[in-house]
Amino acid sequence: MTRFPGVSVYLAVTGALTAAMPLASPAGRHLLMLLVSVVALAAVLGVLPRVAGAERYPYRFLALGLGWLVVANAISLSTGHPRGAVGDVLVAISHVHLLVAAVSLVLRRGRNDVGGLIDSSVVAIVVAALTWTALLQPGLNAAEIVVGRQTILLTTVLLLAGVLGALLRLVLMVRRPPLPLVLLTGAIVLDLTGTTAAVTATGSITATSSAWREMLFMVCYLLVGLAAMLPSAHRMAQPGPTPKERPFRKRVIFLTAAVTVVPLVSAIRELLGVRGDTALLTVGNLLIVVLVAIRVSRLADQREQAEARMRHQATHDLLTGLPNRAELWTRLDAALARERTSGGPEVVLLFCDLNGFKEVNDRLGHLAGDQLLAEVADRLRAGLAPGDTVARYGGDEFVLLSAGEGADRRLEDHVRVALSAPVPVMTEWVRVGASVGTARSGGGLDADELIRRADQAMYREKASSRVA
Numbered sequence: 001m002t003r004f005p006g007v008s009v010y011l012a013v014t015g016a017l018t019a020a021m022p023l024a025s026p027a028g029r030h031l032l033m034l035l036v037s038v039v040a041l042a043a044v045l046g047v048l049p050r051v052a053g054a055e056r057y058p059y060r061f062l063a064l065g066l067g068w069l070v071v072a073n074a075i076s077l078s079t080g081h082p083r084g085a086v087g088d089v090l091v092a093i094s095h096v097h098l099l100v101a102a103v104s105l106v107l108r109r110g111r112n113d114v115g116g117l118i119d120s121s122v123v124a125i126v127v128a129a130l131t132w133t134a135l136l137q138p139g140l141n142a143a144e145i146v147v148g149r150q151t152i153l154l155t156t157v158l159l160l161a162g163v164l165g166a167l168l169r170l171v172l173m174v175r176r177p178p179l180p181l182v183l184l185t186g187a188i189v190l191d192l193t194g195t196t197a198a199v200t201a202t203g204s205i206t207a208t209s210s211a212w213r214e215m216l217f218m219v220c221y222l223l224v225g226l227a228a229m230l231p232s233a234h235r236m237a238q239p240g241p242t243p244k245e246r247p248f249r250k251r252v253i254f255l256t257a258a259v260t261v262v263p264l265v266s267a268i269r270e271l272l273g274v275r276g277d278t279a280l281l282t283v284g285n286l287l288i289v290v291l292v293a294i295r296v297s298r299l300a301d302q303r304e305q306a307e308a309r310m311r312h313q314a315t316h317d318l319l320t321g322l323p324n325r326a327e328l329w330t331r332l333d334a335a336l337a338r339e340r341t342s343g344g345p346e347v348v349l350l351f352c353d354l355n356g357f358k359e360v361n362d363r364l365g366h367l368a369g370d371q372l373l374a375e376v377a378d379r380l381r382a383g384l385a386p387g388d389t390v391a392r393y394g395g396d397e398f399v400l401l402s403a404g405e406g407a408d409r410r411l412e413d414h415v416r417v418a419l420s421a422p423v424p425v426m427t428e429w430v431r432v433g434a435s436v437g438t439a440r441s442g443g444g445l446d447a448d449e450l451i452r453r454a455d456q457a458m459y460r461e462k463a464s465s466r467v468a
Contacts, residue, residue, distance in 0.1 A: 043225030061101035068094035124165025320377035
């Protein structure tokens with residue numbers, strides 16, 4: 001820290017304010033809380049000029065969240081006592097902005113693991129809901145805290161838990177996470193711990209509490225500001241790695257279980273004759289169901305994309321991206337069926353075998369040969385008429401499929417123009433040609449016979465070129 005005097009000054013100031021908390025009077029504690037929140041807000045605002053573009057969004061919302069906390073602390077100081085429900089509402093609004101900040105951070109750093117982050121948030125919210133039922137809500141009922149305030153408190157606890165779950169996922173995704181990200185996660189842990197302790201003891205987040213509990217919030221402010229002041233703060237918003245996804249069936253089972261937890265707990269409470277928890281049923285179910293709905297939607301999209309990739313891989317050549325032999329036969333059968341049904345247009349098949357490919361492959365190696373095939377495929381694919389097909393038949397053989405009058409001449413000209421210019425391969429330019437054989441269906445040929453005739457015509461041209 002000695003290399004960064006601003007960080008050292010910040011730690012000295014916030015550390016002194018935090019250490020003074022146990023010695024201060026109630027009014028003095030309000031002042032200390034306000035001062036440390038202002039210093040933390042200033043630290044977050046100070047990082048904005050150092051962060052570029054869209055990476056500022058997490059810090060902007062973090063600053064808004066701290067700003068609402070500053071307002072809540074200022075009200076407490078000006079009145080000499082906490083403002084109860086008003087303070088709880090301000091803190092809840094603050095936590096909404098902190099949640100948005102975390103979501104912004106997640107969408108940037110965790111853009112390759114959005115599903116895993118949603119899962120982690122759901123788990124954290126479920127754990128918080130169970131903790132609320134077992135530890136917090138019974139005490140609130142005994143203190144006769146009205147349902148409205150209970151709902152605000154529960155919303156705060158569940159939002160913090162969701163943020164914490166997502167941040168823990170980000171931290172655990174990599175072996176060496178950025179230190180500011182670790183500090184921000186630690187701040188959320190302390191905030192959730194302090195909130196839980198305050199609610200358990202007083203039934204409110206902003207009611208007068210012990211100095212030691214309030215120190216948790218002081219340290220929370222300290223960590224947030226420190227995370228923003230570190231030179232590596234901008235790394236928090238950089239994309240992280242893509243982790244391995246769990247099997248689809250396991251994810252569905254997990255999400256189904258997550259949705260049933262809160263209703264199941266509520267049903268058990270009713271069976272035991274315990275007073276129902278309207279706040280948990282409303283807020284807990286809403287948060288979990290929304291997150292699970294987003295996750296299921298993403299799973300459905302991912303499954304469709306995976307199936308589309310599998311269909312594409314089954315019908316296309318991996319090297320060139322062109323339709324493979326099986327897909328060519330499918331399209332050829334369909335074209336011949338249309339020709340037989342409507343009486344036209346006549347199907348034309350062009351069989352091409354590259355001349356000069358073997359020499360390049362032998363002289364420069366297989367990687368150069370693959371590069372040459374990929375470049376030739378791109379040239380043959382470019383400029384084709386709608387409805388035409390070019391496929392890789394195998395090795396250095398390509399087949400073009402079309403229909404209609406003059407299609408044979410058009411395809412032959414297309415191949416000649418595509419291969420007229422030299423092709424860049426490795427560090428040099430090479431020239432390749434093609435022996436071309438053309439066959440027309442005439443309305444009475446099947447796919448086997450049409451391909452056989454085009455293949456024979458290609459070999460006749462290759463043989464004649466060698467004689468010449």
